[in-house]
Amino acid sequence: QVQFVESGGGLVQPGGSLRLSCTASGTSFIFSRYTMGWYRQAPGKQRELVARITSSRALTIYIDSVKGRFTIFRDNAKNTVYLQMDSLKPEDTAVYYCNLIPSRDSWGQGTQVTVSS
Numbered sequence: 001q002v003q004f005v006e007s008g009g010g011l012v013q014p015g016g017s018l019r020l021s022c023t024a025s026g027t028s029f030i031f032s033r034y035t036m037g038w039y040r041q042a043p044g045k046q047r048e049l050v051a052r053i054t055s056s057r058a059l060t061i062y063i064d065s066v067k068g069r070f071t072i073f074r075d076n077a078k079n080t081v082y083l084q085m086d087s088l089k090p091e092d093t094a095v096y097y098c099n100l101i102p103s104r105d106s107w108g109q110g111t112q113v114t115v116s117s
Contacts, residue, residue: 001026001027001104001106002024002025002026002029002100002104002106003024003025003026003106003108004022004023004024004097004098004099004106004107004108005022005023005025005108005109006020006021006022006096006097006098006108006109006110006111007020007021007022007111008020008021008111009095009096009111009112009113009114010112010113010114011114011116012088012113012114012115013115013116013117014088014089014090014115014116014117015087015088016088016115017084017085017086017087017088018085018088018113019082019083019084019085020038020082020083020085020096020098020111020113021080021081021082022036022038022080022081022082022083022097022098022108023078023079023080024036024079024080024081024098024100025079031076031079032055032076033055034055034100034101035052035053035054035055035100035101036052036053036072036074036081036098036099036100036101037049037050037051037052037053037098037099037100037101037103038050038051038052038072038081038083038096038097038098039096039097039098039099039103040092040094040095040096040097040113041094041095041097041110042091042093042094043094045094047097048063049063049101050062050063050066050070050083050096051063051066051070051072051083052072052101053072053073053074053081055076057073057074060072060073065091066085066092069085069086069087069088070083070084070085070086071083071084071086072084081098083096083098085113088113088115089115090115090116091115092113092115093113093114093115093116094113095110095111095112095113096110096111096112096113097110097111
């Protein structure tokens with residue numbers, strides 16, 4: 001089983017920035033072999049995949065609503081994936097999670113991002 005620990009969320013004004021971090025661990029889990037993703041779940045909505053990055057960091061994919069504002073990157077030596085979020089909008093408010101692609105059944109506690117003036 002893989003465990004995920006997310007951090008870095010908070011309250012930020014529209015136009016602000018945050019950097020989220022997620023460390024993954026588990027018995028016999030080799031982080032560098034997996035495509036990783038950041039997901040988010042807003043109140044009353046289903047969880048959605050926001051961004052993904054391949055194991056080799058060669059390919060990143062974003063949903064249209066965050067393209068040009070969010071950047072996903074990873075440090076395989078630290079088993080950590082990051083999400084740099086710039087030009088934040090109120091509609092980015094959600095709990096953010098990381099997981100594999102495709103996702104595993106176990107999820108971390110997530111980190112709350114609130115964009116509000």
